[in-house]
Amino acid sequence: MSDIDVVLRRLDETSDACLERLFAFLRIPSISAQPAHAMDCQAAAEWLSADLTSMGFATEICPTGGHPVVLARRDGPAGAPHVLFYGHYDVQPVDPLALWDSPPFEPILKKRPDGSEEIVARGAADDKGQVMTFVEACRALIDVTGGLPVGVTFVIEGEEESGGEHLPGFLASRKDDLKADIALICDTGMPGPGRPAITAMLRGLCGEEVTIHASSCDLHSGMFGNAARNPIEVLCHALASLRDRDTGRITLPGFYDGVPDLPDTLRAQWKEIGLDDAAILGPFGLSEPGGEKGYTALEQIWARPTCEINGITGGYAGDGFKTVLPAKASAKVSFRLVGTQDPEKIRAEFRARIQAFLPSDCRAEFVAHGGSCASVVPDTLPALQLALGALKDEWGVEAVVTGCGGSIPVVGDMQTILGLQSLLIGFGLDDDRIHSPNEKYDLSSFKKGARSWVRVLQVLGHVTSEGLTETGKKA
C-alpha cells in the first residue's frame, strides 16, 4: 500500500473524529457582521489556532482593525513547493431564524431519502466545512507520514462575510511571511454532485456611476415638457446605446479587445456538465439568455464580458403620479471583464459614450466604483494540470475547469499583493443554501473533499517550486 493510500484510509477510519471537530467549530456562532458576536469570532479563531498548533503548525492569531486572522505555517520538505491556503472562519447571520428546521449552531447529520447524508448548520458549507477538508487532509498526512509533502501557510480570515476590509492590509503588512508558490482557496463549488472542478476564470469589474444634470431645478413637466431637456430621456438614450439589441454585443469601441475565444475543448466540457440554459435560467423564471447571440447562458456568464445597469433613478418613483421634469437622473453601471480587458480603458470609453449623448446644455458627473482585471489561471500552469489530475483520481471523472461570473476579491488580492496565482478548489453544491436558512454541506463533500486535498498536496509535492508555476511546460 502506497503512502497515499494509507493516508486516505486514515481519513476514512477517523471520519467520526473529523466530523466531531467540524461540529465543534460549527458550534461557535462566529457571525462577523454582528457586533454582539465579536467574542465568538475571536473564539473561532482561537479554536482553529489551537487545532493547527496541535498539528505542529507555528500559529499566530493576528489582530486587524476588525476580527483577527489566523496565520499558521508548517514547512514541507526542503526544495518542495509552498502553498498558501485561504479560507474564512466567519459565517453569515442566521435570520430569519424561524425558517431553520434545527438550531443553526447545533450542527446535525441529516439523512436524505436516498440514504446520503448532509451536515446542517450555519457555516457548514460557507466556509467552515470547506476549511476543515483542508485541515483534516493536513492532519492525516502529518499523522501518517510525519509531515506535509509541501509547505503550507494558512490564512483564515474572519471578515469574509462582512466586507473583508482588513484582509488586503493584513496581506500587505505580512507579505514577507506569506511567501508561497501558489494560493489554494477553498470557498467555491462543483458544477454538480460528483463532478470536481477548479475555478480558473473569474470576471473582472469596472463600476461606474453617472449622473446627468439638465435644468437647475425640478420643473413641471406640463409647463416645460418638450422644451426643457429631460435628463432621464438623455440617460435612457445613452444607456440603450451600450448593447446592440440584435447581436447582444456591447457597442463601446474596443470593448472586445483582449477577450479570448472560448477553446473548443472547454466549450465541449461545459456542454456536458448539465448546466444548460434551462438549468441556469429556469429557477428564476427565465428561458432566453440575455447576452451575445451564439453563446449559452453558461458561456455568457463564465467566459464572456457584459455591461449591466445595476441601478437607475430619476424623477418621481413613489405611488401615483407626479408630472415632474427632474433636474437630474443617474445610473450605476458595471462591466464584467474577461481575458485581458482593461477596466480603465473601458471606463474611459463609457464616459466618452455618455458625453457623446449629452446635449450642449447638459452635463454628466461620474464616480468610479472599482476596477479590476479578470483573473485567469493559464491552462498551461502546471499546478492547475496537477490538481486537475489529482481531483480526477479521487472522483473518477474528469475535473472541469470552470469560470465564475463574479469577482472574488481575495483572488485579486493574492495576485496583486502577494503575486500569487490562485487555484479555487471547493466542494460546495448549488443546493447548499449558503447565506440562507438550513445551510448544509454534503457529508460526501466533506469526506471526499479532505481526500481530494491529500491527493492535491501529494502531487504538488512531486515538483519543485519552479515546476509548479512555470507556464509553457506541462507538469
Next chain:
Amino acid sequence: MSDIDVVLRRLDETSDACLERLFAFLRIPSISAQPAHAMDCQAAAEWLSADLTSMGFATEICPTGGHPVVLARRDGPAGAPHVLFYGHYDVQPVDPLALWDSPPFEPILKKRPDGSEEIVARGAADDKGQVMTFVEACRALIDVTGGLPVGVTFVIEGEEESGGEHLPGFLASRKDDLKADIALICDTGMPGPGRPAITAMLRGLCGEEVTIHASSCDLHSGMFGNAARNPIEVLCHALASLRDRDTGRITLPGFYDGVPDLPDTLRAQWKEIGLDDAAILGPFGLSEPGGEKGYTALEQIWARPTCEINGITGGYAGDGFKTVLPAKASAKVSFRLVGTQDPEKIRAEFRARIQAFLPSDCRAEFVAHGGSCASVVPDTLPALQLALGALKDEWGVEAVVTGCGGSIPVVGDMQTILGLQSLLIGFGLDDDRIHSPNEKYDLSSFKKGARSWVRVLQVLGHVTSEGLTETGKKA
C-alpha cells in the same frame, strides 16, 4: 359718456374701497391643505358669499366632502348670454415663513423703485386678487347700470390648492343649476406686463406607469450578468425608442394624428411677446429646446405634443454600489397632447411599443394614470374674438391667444361635465411668486383686470347665447 365709461370711472373712483375689500379677503388665512385652517376656509367662503349677497346675487355655501363651494347667481337681461365664472378662495401654505418680508396674511401695498405698486400677501395673485377683479367689475356694473349685461354664476371653490377632488362631483350634482353659455376662468396670467392674453390651448395628458418584470427575484449581477435579462436595460431600450434623437419627434405610430399646424399668425404673434428660448430656458440653466427641431421652446410648450419620462426606478440607487440584477424596473411616462390627439389611442400605442421590446420571458405591467384630451378654444368662437377685442380696448395692444403646456383640470371638467368652453383670462405675471414667499399681484393687474372684465361682460352682452358660441361665424 357711454354706460361703459361711467362704469369704468366708477371703478377708478372706488379703487380704495375695492382694495380694502380685497385686503379683507386676503386677511383670511384660507390654506386648504392644512386641516388647522379648515375654519378659515369656511370663513373665506362666508366672506365672499356675504359680499356677493350684498350685490344682489342669490348665494349659497355648498358643502362638499371637503371645503365648501360658493355658488352665486344673478340673471342678466332676458335673452342675454349667461356666463359661469370660476375661481378659488383657498390659498397655498406659507412656509417657509422666515422668507416673507411681511406677514403673509397682513396684505400691504408696496411701492417699487419705478413708482408702480404691488399688493403683497398670500393669495394676492393666486387667486383672491384675480377673483376680486371679476367681483369688482360686477359690482361696478350693478351699481352704475342697475344690473349685469349677462347672467353670471359664480363657482368659487376652496380646494384648488389641495387636489380639488370634490369639484367634479359638485359640478355633476348641480349640473342643472350651472347651465351657462361659456365659462370664464380667472386663474392664469399675461405673457408680460401690459400684454393681455387669453389662454385658449391647453395640452391634454395621457399618463402611464410601466413595470418590466424579468427574473423572479433579484440576482447577483456578477453571477448572472449577461445571461439573465436585465429589466432596466429592456426599459431603457424601449423608452429610448420613444423619441427620435435627430428630429426630436415622438415615434409612436400615428402620434401626430390630430396635431394641427401652428397658424402663421399665432407663430408671428408669439415671436413678438418676448418669450424667446433664452427667456424660457435661461432661468433654469438651459439653452437648447429639447423637443422637435424647427420649433421654439414656446411653440414646443404651447402648441406641440411631447412624451416625458417623469420617473424611473430599478435596482440599487443608494450610496455606493451594489452588483444587483433586479427582478424589475419601472417608469412613469406622460404624454402631453394637443389638437385632437386621442389619449387612449396613444396609450395603446405606448403599450404596444413596450411589448415589442420585451424578450419572450419578460412581461410588462401597466397602470393608467389619467387621460384627457387637449382643450382648444377654436379661433372662430365668437366669444373668444369678442373678449380679445375687449381686452385690446382696455390695454391698448393686441391681446394674444396663448397656450399652456400643462393641463388645468377645471377646464376639462367644464367641458366634460357641463359642456362648456372656457375662456381663461387672467392678469397674473411670471414674477408674481405664486406658491412662494412674498406672493404679489401688481396693483395695475388688479385695477385693469377689473376694468377688463367690465369690457368683456359688456361685449358678451351684445350678442345672444347662440351668437356667443356658434363657431363658423365670427362675431
